[in-house]
Amino acid sequence: MNEDFFLYFEELDWAVRGGRSGFDCLYSPRSIVFHKVGASTDRKKHGRLTATVKFAYLNRLKFTVMNFEGQMKRVRLRIFLEGGRELLMGNREEGMYAIRLAMASRNKLMSMNLRS
Numbered sequence: 001m002n003e004d005f006f007l008y009f010e011e012l013d014w015a016v017r018g019g020r021s022g023f024d025c026l027y028s029p030r031s032i033v034f035h036k037v038g039a040s041t042d043r044k045k046h047g048r049l050t051a052t053v054k055f056a057y058l059n060r061l062k063f064t065v066m067n068f069e070g071q072m073k074r075v076r077l078r079i080f081l082e083g084g085r086e087l088l089m090g091n092r093e094e095g096m097y098a099i100r101l102a103m104a105s106r107n108k109l110m111s112m113n114l115r116s
Contacts (some may be wrong), residue, residue, distance in 0.1 A: 002066075004110075007055040009063040016067050053094045057082075057101050061109050076102045 001014050016027050057079055064075045081096030101109075 004062060004066075005059050007051060007059070009059040013063055013067065049093050049097060053097060058109070061101065061104075065106055065109060070074050072106075 001010055002017075018024055036082060061072075061075060062080065064071055079098050080102035083095045083102060086095030086098060087094075088095075
């Protein structure tokens with residue numbers, strides 16, 4: 001797995017790269033996955049701007065750059081609009097983060113690493 005992804009999009013990146021390398025991605029309907037909701041992204045653990053917001057937006061952009069660069073304008077616009085929605089809902093920090101990230105250069109995006 002690509003270590004550039006800490007939370008969000010790591011498994012999708014892995015599946016896309018595997019598919020491009022000739023591997024099949026299979027579905028097992030009897031599988032059971034246990035997931036402790038919010039264990040890695042608890043607001044109390046990570047400060048004011050949650051890890052959920054940081055990694056969801058940043059990794060969506062990184063995934064797009066790495067796998068579907070032709071879709072960058074569309075993904076940037078979507079994140080920009082989501083930032084605007086956050087601002088309208090009174091979530092200033094989340095909204096400004098999304099807007100700034102949507103406007104960041106490709107090189108800056110790829111160099112960003114939020115793991116701490």
